[in-house]
Structure formats: C-alpha cells, structure tokens
Amino acid sequence: MGSKTLYDKIWDTHLVSEREDGTALIYIDRHLIHEVTSPQAFEGLRLAGRKPWRADANFATPDHNIPTTTEERKLGLEGIKDPVSKIQVRTLDDNCAEFGIFELKMTDDRQGIVHVVGPEQGATLPGMAIVCGDSHTSTHGALGALAHGIGTSEVEHVLATQCLMQKKAKSMLVRVDGQLKPGCTAKDIVLAIIGKIGTAGGTGFTIEFGGEAIQALSVEGRMTVCNMAIEAGARAGLIAVDEKTLDYIKGRPFAPSGELWEQAAKSWRGLVSDADAIFDEVVVLKAEDIEPQVTWGTSPEMVAPITGNVPDPAQELDETKRGNIQQALEYMGLQGGTAIKDIKLDCIFIGSCTNSRIEDLRAAAGVVKGKKVASSVEVAMVVPGSGLVKRQAEAEGLDAIFIEAGLEWREPGCSMCLAMNADQLGEGKHCASTSNRNFEGRQGFGGRTHLVSPAMAAAAAIAGHFVDIRELN
Amino acid sequence: MNKFIAEKGLVLPLDRANVDTDFIIPKQFLKSIKRTGFGVNLFDEHRYLDKGLPDTDNSQRPINPDFVLNQPRYKGAKVLLAKDNFGCGSSREHAPWALEDYGFRAILAPSYADIFFNNCFKNGLLPIVLDKAIISLLFTEVEANQGYQLEVDLEQQTILKPDGSKIEFSVDAFRKNCLLNGLDDIGLTLEESETIRSFEENWRNSAPWYFTTTSATTA
Numbered sequence: 165m166g167s168k169t170l171y172d173k174i175w176d177t178h179l180v181s182e183r184e185d186g187t188a189l190i191y192i193d194r195h196l197i198h199e200v201t202s203p204q205a206f207e208g209l210r211l212a213g214r215k216p217w218r219a220d221a222n223f224a225t226p227d228h229n230i231p232t233t234t235e236e237r238k239l240g241l242e243g244i245k246d247p248v249s250k251i252q253v254r255t256l257d258d259n260c261a262e263f264g265i266f267e268l269k270m271t272d273d274r275q276g277i278v279h280v281v282g283p284e285q286g287a288t289l290p291g292m293a294i295v296c297g298d299s300h301t302s303t304h305g306a307l308g309a310l311a312h313g314i315g316t317s318e319v320e321h322v323l324a325t326q327c328l329m330q331k332k333a334k335s336m337l338v339r340v341d342g343q344l345k346p347g348c349t350a351k352d353i354v355l356a357i358i359g360k361i362g363t364a365g366g367t368g369f370t371i372e373f374g375g376e377a378i379q380a381l382s383v384e385g386r387m388t389v390c391n392m393a394i395e396a397g398a399r400a401g402l403i404a405v406d407e408k409t410l411d412y413i414k415g416r417p418f419a420p421s422g423e424l425w426e427q428a429a430k431s432w433r434g435l436v437s438d439a440d441a442i443f444d445e446v447v448v449l450k451a452e453d454i455e456p457q458v459t460w461g462t463s464p465e466m467v468a469p470i471t472g473n474v475p476d477p478a479q480e481l482d483e484t485k486r487g488n489i490q491q492a493l494e495y496m497g498l499q500g501g502t503a504i505k506d507i508k509l510d511c512i513f514i515g516s517c518t519n520s521r522i523e524d525l526r527a528a529a530g531v532v533k534g535k536k537v538a539s540s541v542e543v544a545m546v547v548p549g550s551g552l553v554k555r556q557a558e559a560e561g562l563d564a565i566f567i568e569a570g571l572e573w574r575e576p577g578c579s580m581c582l583a584m585n586a587d588q589l590g591e592g593k594h595c596a597s598t599s600n601r602n603f604e605g606r607q608g609f610g611g612r613t614h615l616v617s618p619a620m621a622a623a624a625a626i627a628g629h630f631v632d633i634r635e636l637n
Numbered sequence: 638m639n640k641f642i643a644e645k646g647l648v649l650p651l652d653r654a655n656v657d658t659d660f661i662i663p664k665q666f667l668k669s670i671k672r673t674g675f676g677v678n679l680f681d682e683h684r685y686l687d688k689g690l691p692d693t694d695n696s697q698r699p700i701n702p703d704f705v706l707n708q709p710r711y712k713g714a715k716v717l718l719a720k721d722n723f724g725c726g727s728s729r730e731h732a733p734w735a736l737e738d739y740g741f742r743a744i745l746a747p748s749y750a751d752i753f754f755n756n757c758f759k760n761g762l763l764p765i766v767l768d769k770a771i772i773s774l775l776f777t778e779v780e781a782n783q784g785y786q787l788e789v790d791l792e793q794q795t796i797l798k799p800d801g802s803k804i805e806f807s808v809d810a811f812r813k814n815c816l817l818n819g820l821d822d823i824g825l826t827l828e829e830s831e832t833i834r835s836f837e838e839n840w841r842n843s844a845p846w847y848f849t850t851t852s853a854t855t856a
C-alpha cells in the first residue's frame with residue numbers, strides 16, 4: 165500500500181461503490197440539517213413515499229431565520245415576526261417530528277448555528293463523512309472529518325440513501341510554517357490564504373491545512389480556518405487529528421464513552437497524512453508574514469493587511485482585474501489608495517459560524533473591556549454561536565463587558581452574517597464583521613462588509629475605524 | 638428531472654467574474670419552502686432598482702434598464718454566457734432553480750464553483766466549461782450581433798454557432814446519461830441498496846463509535 169493523505173484515508177473508508185467514470189457513492193455518517201435548505205428535500209421524500217435511510221444519522225437545528233433579540237426568543241416560534249420565516253422554522257420542526265429526526269429546537273438552550281452546535285455536541289467526530297445543505301459545512305474538517313456542503317437535491321439523496329454521489333477531488337496541502345505573531349489569529353491565517361490562492365484557488369480540491377501554525381491553533385481556531393475553505397473554492401477543508409482534537413471531543417454528549425472511546429481514540433490517532441504522502445498541489449505560507457487582515461472589496465480574496473491600502477485600480481495592469489477592482493470599489497464606496505486604517509465603520513458584527521465560539525468572544529471582550537463603542541458606530545452586536553456558548557460567556561462575565569462597552573448581547577443564530585432574519589446591515593453602511601462573506605448585499609441590501617478577526621472587529625468598534633490590534637497590546 | 642437533449646436559443650452575456658449565489662438569488666427569497674417561482678427574482682439586486690421582498694408583485698417594481706437581463710434584445714435567452722468562478726459562495730440550490738425557472742437551460746463559462754456546478758445537473762440545467770479564449774470570443778460575438786443564438790447539443794457534445802462552426806465540450810459520462818434520460822439520482826442509487834447495506838454493516842462492525850445513540854438523542 166502506498167502512502168496516503170488524510171483525505172485518501174477518509175475517502176477510502178467511506179467508498180461504497182465507484183462507476184467507471186469515477187462517480188462514486190460515499191457513505192455519510194452524519195447529516196446536519198437546518199431550516200433553509202431542507203424543506204424541499206423532505207417534501208421530495210414525501211412525494212416519492214420514501215423514508216430516511218438511517219434517521220439516527222441526522223441532526224437538525226434551526227439557525228438562519230431565527231430572531232436574536234431576547235424578547236422575541238422568549239416567545240418561541242410566535243416570536244418570529246416574519247410569517248415566511250416562521251413557516252420555514254415550523255416546517256423543520258414538523259419534518260423532524262414526522263421522520264423521527266433529532267432536533268435542537270429554537271427554544272432549546274443547546275440550539276445554535278449548526279456548525280457550532282455539531283462539534284459542541286460531539287455530533288461531529290474525527291474520520292466521519294459529514295454533509296449539510298450549507299457551504300460552511302467545511303468547518304467540521306477541523307476535527308479531522310471529511311465535511312462537504314451540498315445542495316438540496318443532495319440533502320434529499322442523503323436522507324433517502326445515506327450516501328453522497330461524488331467524484332473524488334484533488335488534494336492540496338496548505339502549509340503554514342512557523343509561529344503567528346501576537347495579535348494575529350486563525351481568521352488572519354485563512355484570509356491571508358484566500359488572498360494568496362484566490363476564491364477559486366481551491367476549486368476541485370480538498371484542502372488539508374497543516375504546518376506548525378495550524379497545529380498551534382486551538383480546535384476552535386482550526387474551525388475558523390476550515391470554515392473558510394469554501395471561500396477559497398474548496399468544498400472541504402481538513403486538519404489532522406492530534407491530542408487537542410481528542411481532548412476537545414471527549415465527554416461531549418454524542419461522543420462515544422468508556423471502552424468505545426478508547427477504541428475510537430486509538431483509531432482516530434491514525435487520521436493524519438502519511439509523512440511521504442503526495443499532494444496534487446502544495447502552497448506554503450510563513451506565519452510570521454501574516455498581519456491582521458481586512459477585506460476591502462466584494463470577494464474574500466479582496467483582502468489587505470491592516471498596514472496596507474485599498475488598491476488603486478490605475479496601478480493594475482491586468483484589464484480584467486482592474487475592472488473587478490473598480491466594480492468592487494464603486495460598490496464599497498471607497499477610493500483606490502485609501503489606507504485601511506482610514507475606513508470608518510457604521511456597524512460591528514461579532515458572530516457567525518466562522519467566529520462565534522467562546523474563544524472568539526473572549527478575544528473581543530478582552531479588547532472592549534472598560535472602553536466604549538465610538539459614538540459614530542450605529543449598531544454593534546455580539547451574537548454567540550450557540551446557547552451553550554452564550555451560557556459560558558455569561559458565566560465568565562463577558563456579556564457584562566460587552567453591554568458595558570455599548571455592544572448588544574444577542575441570542576444565538578446566523579444573524580447578520582447573511583441577514584435572513586431582521587438583523588440587516590443598512591444600505592451604504594460599512595460593517596466590520598467576523599463573518600465569512602463580503603459579497604454585495606450579503607449582510608443587507610447595499611451593505612458594505614469588511615471581514616476581520618473578532619479582536620479587530622472589537623478594536624474597530626471602539627475607534628470607529630480600523631486600527632492595528634497590535635498597537636493596542 | 639427535466640431531460641436535456643439539445644437546446645437552441647438566445648445567448649445572454651453576463652460580463653462579471655465571481656458571480657456568487659447571493660447575486661443569483663438573494664437570501665430573502667430562500668425562505669420559500671417550494672422549489673419553483675424563483676425566476677422573477679433571479680439577479681434581483683441588479684435587475685430591480687429597489688430592495689426585493691418575498692411575496693410582492695414584481696411587475697410593479699422599478700427595473701434597472703442598464704442590467705443586461707432587462708435589455709429587450711436578450712429577452713427569452715436560454716443560454717447564459719458567464720465568466721470565471723460562476724456560482725461561488727453559498728450552496729443554495731435556489732440559484733439553479735432561479736436560473737432554470739427564468740428559462741435558462743445551459744451556462745457557458747471558463748469555470749464554476751463546485752457545489753453550484755453539481756447542483757445544476759440535478760435540475761436539468763447544463764453547465765459547460767469552455768476555454769477562456771473561446772468564452773472571450775463568444776462575448777465579442779454575442780455583443781456585436783443582435784439575435785445571436787447558439788444550439789447546445791448534449792448528445793453530440795457540441796455547440797453550433799450561427800456561422801455553422803462547432804465548439805466541442807466535455808461532460809462526465811454519468812452526468813450526461815442522467816441528463817439525456819432525465820434520470821433521478823435517488824432512484825439510481827437505491828438500485829444499489831444491497832451494496833449500501835452490506836457496506837453499512839461492515840462499517841458498523843469496524844467503527845461502531847459512529848453508530849452509538851446516546852442519552853442526547855432522547856432528550
């Protein structure tokens with residue numbers, strides 16, 4: 165047997181069958197479900213008279229549509245003012261009840277963003293093949309699971325057959341050597357990677373993130389990195405299993421325990437790429453070169469270090485790139501050449517499946533503690549990733565720090581990352597956001613998103629414009 | 638699923654790279670629990686001048702005359718000509734649903750985002766990858782010639798141009814067969830039920846930790 169990448173190992177153990185042209189059936193261990201991409205799939209099952217192949221492999225929670233103010237959440241379903249959103253959340257409840265699927269309902273204090281809750285509950289385990297009708301499913305690769313975002317037809321396919329039909333992707337290793345400098349985080353690593361390889365750089369690949377700087381990250385930081393693998397075009401991101409991974413999982417409700425834990429842990433320790441494994445492509449970054457990152461445009465690859473400037477289209481020789489920069493600057497209302505630090509913010513959003521875990525909230529709270537949000541900032545909110553993250557943060561007094569500083573402390577959900585609920589960025593407003601997409605209209609019609617780390621968002625809240633977090637330390 | 642055998646129609650050029658699925662269909666329309674009716678909100682934020690909301694009468698909204706979809710010469714287009722990395726971002730299948738519902742049957746682009754590309758095939762929409770130079774030439778020809786049509790023949794894997802010349806394209810054999818015959822993936826996979834069951838049994842024996850039900854599941 166030749167040496168294998170981590171991707172090869174998980175693929176091989178899940179390969180059910182393969183056609184001549186390479187189209188394969190992959191067995192799915194865990195299917196995560198939310199309210200937006202599942203109703204049509206359940207309806208499809210009903211129309212065809214089919215049942216879920218293995219109901220206990222499914223795990224559901226509503227997250228995209230739900231309100232995040234405490235007053236609304238106290239009312240449960242009735243608190244959802246938008247009737248269309250309410251129907252969608254109720255439909256998830258009804259479908260889970262009808263098909264016998266485990267669901268953390270919006271009133272459950274364990275509910276949250278599906279990509280935060282899955283790992284938190286131990287529903288995400290190393291070596292699993294995981295899917296969800298959401299592109300940020302790549303998050304779960306941080307635990308050494310092969311995790312893909314899928315469309316609704318595939319959601320129905322997985323429900324009905326427990327398999328995903330797919331061709332094997334190529335493999336890419338993104339290695340981040342050395343140590344990060346103080347003030348730089350997992351978010352800065354992944355934004356720097358996307359800046360280097362581009363939003364289509366990973367298309368057709370499964371990316372394994374490795375190297376000293378990745379190994380040094382906490383499991384939560386690794387989730388931030390894998391979460392944005394999709395923003396580099398890769399359907400899946402992966403990180404090798406180590407003792408940190410096992411420590412993170414042990415004792416979680418869905419994780420195995422006792423003798424079964426010992427067996428599982430032994431098997432999971434082998435979930436690393438072999439030393440001499442060959443990748444189709446290797447990209448190397450030096451951690452020491454990575455500065456705090458800020459996106460200035462309408463694609464995550466449009467990113468610059470905090471010490472940098474918005475690019476001047478006149479300096480760009482490539483005609484297509486020049487056009488893209490011009491289009492983006494026009495939408496963002498920015499002049500080419502503007503210093504990143506001179507970009508003023510109207511809104512601060514700390515949350516999303518990228519950065520809403522306890523570590524993220526601690527980092528943000530550490531920056532705003534004892535300070536006040538700038539008077540020019542109209543909206544500043546912190547939206548924890550789950551009910552359990554919220555409870556933990558409150559136990560540590562982080563809520564009081566945020567409220568004292570003038571930030572709103574919200575209930576868990578996707579919130580202003582994609583603005584499907586009432587949390588929407590105003591037209592023409594600039595937002596420092598810890599989320600994952602700065603597309604036109606993503607956070608609200610005409611809204612202007614700048615992606616940053618939690619500490620950078622918090623620092624921008626206080627200053628009213630971007631600042632170099634390293635200068636505050 | 639709709640079959641795709643051959644389609645001839647007007648070509649609409651969308652001159653923009655990295656068109657994301659938020660651009661194709663904004664999030665507020667994802668609240669629907671149906672698969673149909675998304676066509677009127679395709680490219681909503683560029684097609685109309687105001688902010689679109691679900692369940693409103695779109696015929697009363699101010700349209701953006703500068704947006705290519707609103708130009709009379711492209712009315713009824715069936716082929717979408719696009720640029721690099723088309724369909725990036727969210728996995729929402731509402732994007733191909735909206736394109737298909739509007740009337741597009743084929744897309745021509747130098748590259749696509751992976752999940753979007755995959756979703757198209759599930760909905761009778763054919764995404765074709767063509768060389769950058771060919772795409773660039775097609776943009777020039779479409780923009781220069783009003784009424785420019787292409788005929789996409791999946792069986793032959795060719796695109797017939799108005800001048801009678803043909804462009805060849807490649808497509809996965811399995812996907813081609815599914816589109817030509819309108820085959821349902823789930824039905825096909827369920828033909829392999831026994832293989833799946835036997836795989837599952839072996840997997841349960843070798844990795845039982847993925848099959849445990851804990852107290853959490855009964856909470």
